[in-house]
Amino acid sequence: MSRKLIIASAGAGKTHRIISEAKNHVAHGNKVLVVTYTENNQKELLSRFTSTSSEGQLFVVKGLFRFLLEDIVRPYQSCFFSDRIETINFNSNGDPHKRNGRTILGRKELLDCGNLNPDYYLTKCKKKAHTTYLSKLAFKIMKERENEVLDRIESIYTHLYFDEVQDLVGWDYEVLKMLSKSKSLAITCVGDFRQTIYDTSVASKGPKTSEKKLEKFKSIKFEDEHLAISRRSVQVICDYADQIHVGEGYKRTISTSVDVPDHIKNHVGVFCVRESNVDDYISKHQPVLLRYGVSSGKQFNDMNIKKVNFGKSKGLGFDRTLIIPTKPYVRFVLGEHRVFDSDKTDESKNKLYVAITRARYSATFVLPDNQVEKCKLPEWKKE
Amino acid sequence: MHIEKLIIKNFKKFSDREFDFNQDLNILVGDNDSGKSTIQEAIEIALNCSYRGKPLSGEIKPELFNLDATRTYLKSNKSSKNLPYIKIELFLDGIAEYRGQNNSINKNSDGISLTIKFDDDLQAVYEEFIKSPDAIKSIPVEFYKIEWVDFAWNKIKFLNKKMNGLFVDPSRLHPAYGRNQYISRIINSSLTKEEQALLSVNYRQLKQLFNDQPQVKLINENLDNENIVTSKKLEIIADVSVSSFETGLQLSVDDVNLPQVGKGEQNKIQIKLAIQNKASNVDVILLEEPENHLSHTNLAKLVKYIEQQRQDKQLFITTHSSYVLNKLSLEKLCLINESYIRLNEIDKSVSKSLKRLPGYDTLRVVLSQKIVLVEGPSDELILKRSYLDLHDRLPEDDGIDIIVVRGIGFNNYLEIAKKVRTRVNVLKDNDGNHKNNIGEYSKKYGDCEWINFLATPDNEQYSLEPVLISTNKSSEKELDSYAKITLSTQTYNKYNDEKSLDDKSKFLVKWYADEGGAGKKKVDSAMRVFEAEQKIKYPEFILKALSFE
Structure with missing residues (x-):
């Protein structure tokens, strides 16, 4: 199959x-x-x-x-654990067996007799499965x-x-x-x-x-x-986003969203805007503000517009976005495309990709006034 | 989808029992209080999480627990570990979502498991409760919870459950009946008499309005337009009586509300509607004693309807009627007893011939402990009298059931007894050829030590009458006395014309052997023996036929 x-x-x-x-x-x-x-x-x-x-x-x-619990673990769990696993224990802090970086005593995977250690897979009451090890148990x-x-x-x-x-x-x-x-x-x-x-x-x-x-x-x-298509963003935005992972084997993303409504046409593409113009930009285009977290771009917190964190914006789409870049993002926007190469994880890089690809018609980065000159992106200006 | 197996633990009669079922029909048979209904209740509980139509959660009572389990708990120190649990497991086929290994026999199967057990969350409260353990006289069901899961150990939710059962229990008219009473009590207690009357009047008008709506009329026209359910007029109407104010709807038969029509008609309509199941949302139907309140002709029609309209629904029917059993097929019998016996492997020709001749009393062979099979009514009468002479009471008083096999022969009864292991003594004429008719015939049941054949080896004594004549002729006086008892005065005078003992004996034998009215002669004679003041003598094998040592 x-x-x-x-x-x-x-x-x-x-x-x-x-x-x-x-x-x-x-x-x-x-x-x-x-x-x-x-x-x-x-x-x-x-x-x-x-x-x-x-x-x-x-x-x-x-x-x-x-899925793991209902269709794999529970039906045949009796080969390892005799009490019904009632639910999962969501390990929001990662490994449940580590405290201050050290493994808690008695949390080895196998008992001395060779059986699976319930304390490794389950909580103390033996009725909840640690999510961190659920797929391992399923396996x-x-x-x-x-x-x-x-x-x-x-x-x-x-x-x-x-x-x-x-x-x-x-x-x-x-x-x-x-x-x-x-x-x-x-x-x-x-x-x-x-x-x-x-x-x-x-x-x-x-x-x-x-x-x-x-x-x-x-x-x-x-x-x-x-x-490799985008049913959301216009081609300029697709092309700009593709640059983040250039050379990693992805094909060029082709935009299939050809129709731009008339009232939008005056401002389509990827832009930068100087901080001092942001108020005007917002009142003119009503973008959705995208930020790393609540602490980034505090000066905009009072603004009466929708604000979404990068991490939460996955899967969402907006006509226009206003992106508050982190420091590495600023460097990227200024043309330093390999800025993420030394990162240990893909998190920062991928969040930028997510951020840019939220916009259907325009994605605009906020830059400090003194950086705008160095930016290759077209700058949005008041008329 | 079907129920293949049921395991019951600590529920009512059963402390731990297992029952396998047929995919189509299961005719549950057993003595009173053998647990037929308990099996149906268990199936309803596990399928629907309800007990006799009401949500199980409100019905958990100490009476549901097995008596032995209850006693064991009451004798213990009553710690929560000693509290008994009820477990009902249904092994199914055709519902892969319900598949897993979480059942008491650790079998990978589709299935449902319902457990009524101590709720661990109440441990602290329970500790407090048992501080005076002697005050506890029954299972403290307040501390119990219901766990309703499939064999994959995923919880079953009522709304998206994959299999549905319907318990048709004609003694419980309508599932909402109790609720109606409850509502009417609230209404009655919160309204003045005048208000109640006003309410009733308005409701009646509303009902008429409803019944006259064109769309409602159309629906009623289609409800039973071919008169399949009843030959009378079946309608859904808005019910007027205040007692059913809450549900408001009631079935009416020829303008009479269902609870008021005859019990037989109620019974029939409920069963037919269940079998018909227009919504096709039922997979399993549980029927309790469909024969109740029905005349034989109506029962015949109903059984035929069940047989033809069942489609692929699985049926569990309890019955005390041999007719229902034979007609729906003997091979579907499930006997609930000390052991659980099914007849699914019985010789097909037996179930086939009983389907055609459903009048025979097969259930007696199934349910009695001691059976004597005899050829005809004269044999039955003679046997009874011999037993009375010996023990001063009739065989039935000692649980011995004499069955006259009549037309269908011993074979059909014996095939059943062979499977069910009912103890049977067969009193059979040798018909002049003991070797063939007794010797060869009995070989078929040679392995069954619970089936015994009794007959005289003397081929001259081909049936009961020659046997009795020869037993009662040790002297002429004895034979005269025998003849006096068995013959009418007219015939006795003819008999008396014979001169010697030998001639007299020949006269008697010939008289019974004569063509024309032989059967009647035999029965008349036997009746005279049965009613006579004097006793006659019986051969050893006849006395043995009634002994089940």
Whole structure:
């Protein structure tokens, strides 16, 4: 059966693609499961599907943890743990077994007798599973009960979609590998590796970087398909965003949003604006303000416009954006395109990609007045 | 989707039992209080999380717990660890979402598990509660919770559950019945008499308005337009009576509300509507004693309807009627007893012939402990009298059931007894050829030590009458006495014309062997024996037929 990896650009319409494929499967009586990471995306997928189809029974959306717990761990957990795992324990601080950088005593993975240590996978009451190790537990159970787990999932679903696979790491990929052994399931992974901005796991298990993740997909026989289009942004914005990951093997993003409404046409593209003109810019164009966090661009906090943090803006689209750049972003905007090369993670780089690709028609960086001269971007000026 | 297996722990009669089922029909049979209804209740609980139509959460009472489990708890120190739990597991097929290994036999299967157990969150309160343990006289159900999960150990939510059961219990007229009473009590207590009357009048007018709406009329015209459910007029109407004010709707049959129509009609309509299930939202139907309140002809029609309209629904029917059993097919029988026995492997020809001749009392073979099978009514009468002479009471007083096999032969009964292991003594004529009719015939049941054949090896004594004649002729006086008891005066005078014992005996044998009215002669004689003041003598094998040592 097919194993496909769709590598998408920002705004490529991943959701649109998944929904239209799913509708086709469902029309043939097949049952589709979409596994995704964020709650927003789950809601979006469900509401998009149900608004145009009445076959809700055949279209199921689950969060990654819910999928792991309901369809892999719980049905066969008795081979390791006898108490029902009631829910997950979300490890917001990463590794639950580390305190001040040191491993807590008694939290080894295996007990001396060789059995799995419940304190490694579960909380003290043995009823909640640590999210950090949930996919590892799922993998162990699949190893133990490979045929049963696959058989069960195959009997329920015909098509599996994993959305936002760029956010999967480590053991998630081992689970994916086990699932891909199925002879009947069609598995499609959809990801936008330039938008990885959070780490779903702190465990040391790879793959962690986008590069390694793409390699892993190849090794488990997934075929690439580039969805290098943007249904959101105009071509100028696509081209500017593509420059961030230049040389990393991504294809040029082609804008498919050709129609620019008349009232917008006066200001289309990527711009910079000097700080002293921001008030005028805002009153003229009413952009959405994008910032790193609440502490960045404090001087604009009182402004009566919508403000969104980079991290929260994923998946959203706005006509016009006003971006408050961090220091490295300023350097990028001033033409230093390799500024992220020395970063340990892709987080900063990818957040810039996310920030730029939010805008449909215009993305404008705020620069200190004294920097504007050095910037190659056209400057927005009062008439 | 079907229920393949049921496991019950600590629920009512059953401390730990397992039952396998047929995918189509299951006819639950057993003595009174054997647990037939308990099985249906268990299925309803696990499928719907409800008990006799009401949400289970409100119905958790100490009576639901198995008596032994309750006693064990009450004898213990009553710590929360000793509190018994009720567990009901349904093993299903065809619902992969419900698949997993979380069941008491650790089997990878689709299934549902419902547990009524101590709620750990209440541990602290419970500790306080048992500080005076002697005051606890029953299971403290207030500390219990319900866990309703599938075998994948995911919680089952009522609204998106994948399998639905419907419990048709004609004794409980309408699931909302109790609620109606409750509502009417509130209304009655909060309104003055005048207000109640006004309310009633207005509601009645509203009802008429509703019933006269063109769309409502159209719906009623289509409800049972071919008179399949009843030959009478079936309508959905707005109900006027204040007692059902809350639900407002009631079924009416020929303008009479359902609770007021005859019990048989109520029964029939409920069952037919359930089987018909126009909404097709039911996978399992539980029927309690469909024969209740129905005449034989109506029952015949109903059973035929069930058989034809069942489609792929799985049915669980309790019954005390051999007719229902035979007609729906003997091989679907599930006997609930000390052991659980199904007849799904019985010889097909047996179930087939009983389907055609459903009048035979097969349930007696299934349910009785001791059975004597005899050829005809004369044998039954003679046997009863012999037992009475010996024990001063009738065989039925000692649980011995004499069955006259009549037309369909011993074979059909014996095939059932073979599977069910009912102890059977067969009193059979040798018909002049003991080797074939007894020797060869009984070989088929040679392995069944619970089936015994009793007959005389003497081929001359081909049936009961020659046997009795030969037993009662040790002297002429004895034979005369026998003849006096068994013959009418007219025939006795003819008999008395014979001179020697030998001639008299020959006369008797010939008289019974004569064509024309032989059956009647036998029964008349047997009746005379049964009612006579004097006793006759019986051969050893007849006395043995009634002994189940």
